[in-house]
Amino acid sequence: MAQVKDYTDIVGKSVIEELFEIGKKAGSMKIQHVNSTAVGGGVAEILTRLVPMMNELGVQARWDVIKGGEKFFAITKKMHNALHGVPETFTDEDWAHFMEVDRDNARSMNFENEVVFIHDPQPIGLVEERIHLNNKWIWRCHIDFSEPRENVWLFLKDFIERFDGAIFSAPAFSRRLNTRQFLISPSIDPLSDKNRELDDEYVRSVFDRFGIDRKRPVITQISRFDYLKDPVGVIKAYKMVKRYIDCQLVLAGGGATDDPEGEKVLSEVRNAADGDKDIFVLLLPPSSDLEINALQRGSSVVLQKSLREGFGLTVAEALWKGKPVIASGVGGIPLQIKHKYSGILTHSIEGTAYWMKQLVNEPVFARELGKNGREHIRQSFLITRHLREYLLLSLSLYHDKDIVYL
């Protein structure tokens, strides 16, 4: 596993020195993270990296996972949907069971740490324990929080306001709350299989394996087969472009096999592709990080035509590889792309098609966007920035002023 110092060549010596300096200031501060799954999903992925890195800087970081049965996770799944604006009904028994599970977990856990980070709604009820302790509690929300349903919002708000602060991934997720709110965006790990440098030989082998011709322009969208990622809209845009440019389209993603809606979307995508041999619909298994990396690196243009998006880390992944990216201006994407500077923001199928043509025909401009995009990701969306902000936030909880001299 990569060490903090291994990032020096990527982010520069001063950034790494700053991290060790902050680590020194934090001393042996005990920081606890709690979430609801040890593997799978973005939260577990980031904690797997951040917790050992925090320890390497001298902080005593630990990570605990709450336990829950099928019934509990069915309720939290409904909460997740409702936070994304989907109408869901909750019974009093649902709320009671949710609290019972969190209280059961609390009884077997130890929270005697200076800072406790609770990730997402599943373990939010643990905050009741703070009345017995003299420490700081932070709620970390990883979800798109822009239009939560009233029922789930009112339930959660009561808990959120018992924390010393809440962290959101994008400004649009913040709302009037009786506690401090912090903006900490998610990040990508430039040394992971999904993002690390690959030699061209490997990239070529992946394209060959899928039968994609690298001599002609390749336009790619990486995302699971989901209506919110608008894969059919992507095919429509491609068809508008195909009249003028002999290009290929790659739609690659995973996670459709055990999701009935995913299979439906996949079948609609295949219908829309209508046997076009230059459209590659690739359903990839979960362990395909290197293949995804290669597909992004070998593409001429990368798309992320989402209709809704939490943060959209696939955009950061593509920008990090210096690719020109065309993406919808939703969720956290405008934080990653400034239009015509570090990528292109669009709002329609026609607009997406227009910019696909422009970027394929103007490679110098496209390269410039990619170059700026990569720099922007280097400055703002790598794991080292994420680590720094968690530590600064932990320290800030023990300082009152806006300007803190460490």
Added chain:
Amino acid sequence: MEFTPFEFKSRLILTELLGRRAATLPELTDGIRSVPLSSIYHHTHRFLQQHHFLSPEPPNDFAYWVTNMLNEDVAGEMLASIDVMQFVRLSDLRNRFLDLLEGYLKSVKHKVAGKCPEGEEFHFMSSRIFVISTGHVAQSVEEFREILKSVSIHSIYFHMFEARLRLEKGDNDFSIFLRSAGKERAAEEISRLDPYTFTLEGLRDRILNIVENSR
């Protein structure tokens, strides 16, 4: 003024969300009137910090939003043209924004009904600053020049921008140090620079050049 060694510091920031948003020009004006001064600083300096490796002319967040999301080009241009260098107090800078916006709203009151597209609201934020040492201390002007060549641009940012306006020292730290070292002319020249019209690397070169010429 007594000579004191110069400690190069740097600053790190943590962004706070104020939970307040604006969808119209009057709502933006109300927000500017009531948010903490650290928020005014944040929205007038964020671009500069984010794009410090690129061209100068950073617009402030207010001007950017009014121009691009409300399509109020005239008001946007007025806000973009505010000369931040003229202000040594954030409260005066806030008042300048308010004067311009209130004046504009009065002059066009029946025409301004514009609301930004849904999802493009202005979100008020602020930042907490953490000042840390870089570990570099200059005992002489010569050492100062050597360290300045390689110190991180965040350190240059802190001493040139943050010290003057956010810490309200009235001048940048480099000029204060050079004055204490008897380099009055170099100090004056750096004070007179408009740092907002440079990239941070360009600013480093310009300051080095001034110090070099004062030898």
